[in-house]
Amino acid sequence: MAENATLKLNGKKYEIPVVKGTEGELGLDIKTLRGESNGAITLDPGFKNTGACQSAVTFLDGEKSILRYRGYSIEDLAEKASFTEVSYLLIYGELPDKKQLEEFESQLAEEAKVEEGMKTILKGFPAKGKPMGILASLTSALESFHTDLINYDSEEDMDKAIIKVLGKFPILVAWTLRNYHGQDLVEYDKDLGYVENLLQMMFKKSGEEYKVDKTIESALNKLLILHADHEQNCSTSTVRIVGSSDASLFASLSAGVSALSGPLHGGANEKVVHMLEGIKEDDGDTQRYMEKAKDKNDPFRLMGFGHRVYKNFDPRAKIIKKSADEVLGQLGIEDPVLKIAENLEKEALEDEYFVKRKLYPNVDFYSGIIYRALGIPTELFTVMFAMGRLPGWIGQWREMRLRNEPIGRPRQIYIGENKREYKDIEER
Numbered sequence: 001m002a003e004n005a006t007l008k009l010n011g012k013k014y015e016i017p018v019v020k021g022t023e024g025e026l027g028l029d030i031k032t033l034r035g036e037s038n039g040a041i042t043l044d045p046g047f048k049n050t051g052a053c054q055s056a057v058t059f060l061d062g063e064k065s066i067l068r069y070r071g072y073s074i075e076d077l078a079e080k081a082s083f084t085e086v087s088y089l090l091i092y093g094e095l096p097d098k099k100q101l102e103e104f105e106s107q108l109a110e111e112a113k114v115e116e117g118m119k120t121i122l123k124g125f126p127a128k129g130k131p132m133g134i135l136a137s138l139t140s141a142l143e144s145f146h147t148d149l150i151n152y153d154s155e156e157d158m159d160k161a162i163i164k165v166l167g168k169f170p171i172l173v174a175w176t177l178r179n180y181h182g183q184d185l186v187e188y189d190k191d192l193g194y195v196e197n198l199l200q201m202m203f204k205k206s207g208e209e210y211k212v213d214k215t216i217e218s219a220l221n222k223l224l225i226l227h228a229d230h231e232q233n234c235s236t237s238t239v240r241i242v243g244s245s246d247a248s249l250f251a252s253l254s255a256g257v258s259a260l261s262g263p264l265h266g267g268a269n270e271k272v273v274h275m276l277e278g279i280k281e282d283d284g285d286t287q288r289y290m291e292k293a294k295d296k297n298d299p300f301r302l303m304g305f306g307h308r309v310y311k312n313f314d315p316r317a318k319i320i321k322k323s324a325d326e327v328l329g330q331l332g333i334e335d336p337v338l339k340i341a342e343n344l345e346k347e348a349l350e351d352e353y354f355v356k357r358k359l360y361p362n363v364d365f366y367s368g369i370i371y372r373a374l375g376i377p378t379e380l381f382t383v384m385f386a387m388g389r390l391p392g393w394i395g396q397w398r399e400m401r402l403r404n405e406p407i408g409r410p411r412q413i414y415i416g417e418n419k420r421e422y423k424d425i426e427e428r
């Protein structure tokens, strides 16, 4: 605990305890302020400057471009680890040893099946329904098939639900894609790994053998790791806040998927590719779009640029840019939108408007280009993001429960009408 801060309000002084994080961040603990001060609260729409919890999962420093999961740098993890290793790390706090990883992966494989009723639900959706809506519904539907896993009296109970959902989620993701294409569903193959399975369940053609391309597997593994956690972002905060009401893991994750679907959060990668396509069709005139992005009377924003916390390069964007070059090179794909993206990035980094506001490319700026190269339709990009973010949501949910955090319930400053008399309808 650092020394207290002092607040002076209406002539009275209040001692505010200061909490210090392991990386030196300071938080003013105002838990008791309202009670002591007869009603004063802090006001911070969008929680731009509000810490909702103390967490040991992910550290990021937006000014210094640092992102670490459980202390390990994102650069090391993206380069060296597998997605299942990173999932274990985020959820349980340590990298698994060989035996732990084998056991974890075999538990996940054991759960990699879904009930016939789930297939019926999926088939009820229109093929071109909104994929994130379908994924959120399927995640929420899991709860009804596993009613024994919605109350958690112990860590063991929680773990059962965690393994269940982590094992089944790739199926939900892959089948959302197959439903989109109107294709038959492909089952999990116990001889393949987690990421390989995701690919074969998405892309295997009926009656044909599917050989996993190592370049594609490694690029997807990296993308999933880069998206796996990002501390208290919109969807993660949603998962924690829904879970804080003692709602089940399935319900909390379904809410997380819905939060991620918005274009200002996970939906941005889809918007980036639409934007790049639009610029391509408009003779590749990046300069015109730069002007539109800067014009305050034009609602257009440069998608994939800017970030609530990064006021410097998003470290994930750097890794993804390199990976996009490698994947396209190795697969022999020439994608004209990559060139447009590079031009936009160059122009924005030299433009006073973007420099002054510290707007840099974020994780979504290049990820869509890789997803396209892997054969994933634009409308499904955010579903892939959800697949990556799943272990982060789970790790944060588990932490929230183990720390016995109270139910999330923000306050407000009321700005509506004062008390007035009810009038009968004839008198209004």
Ligand code: ACO
Pocket (backbone or CB within 6 Å): 263, 264, 265, 266, 268, 293, 294, 300, 301, 302, 303, 304, 305, 306, 307, 308, 309, 357, 359, 362, 363, 364
């Ligand atoms: N293009 C043009 N101007 C922008 C952009 C952009 N992409 N992003 C921010 N600005 C401007 C704003 O107009 C504002 O200008 P002003 O100070 O003159 O009013 C200033 O930069 C600050 O912007 P805010 O919206 O206040 O920043 P905030 O931190 O609230 O928003 C956000 C961050 C939502 C990501 C924003 O930068 C944005 O809309 N970016 C495009 C969407 C996007 O890429 N989202 C993905 C985020 S990453 C993720 O969720 C995984």
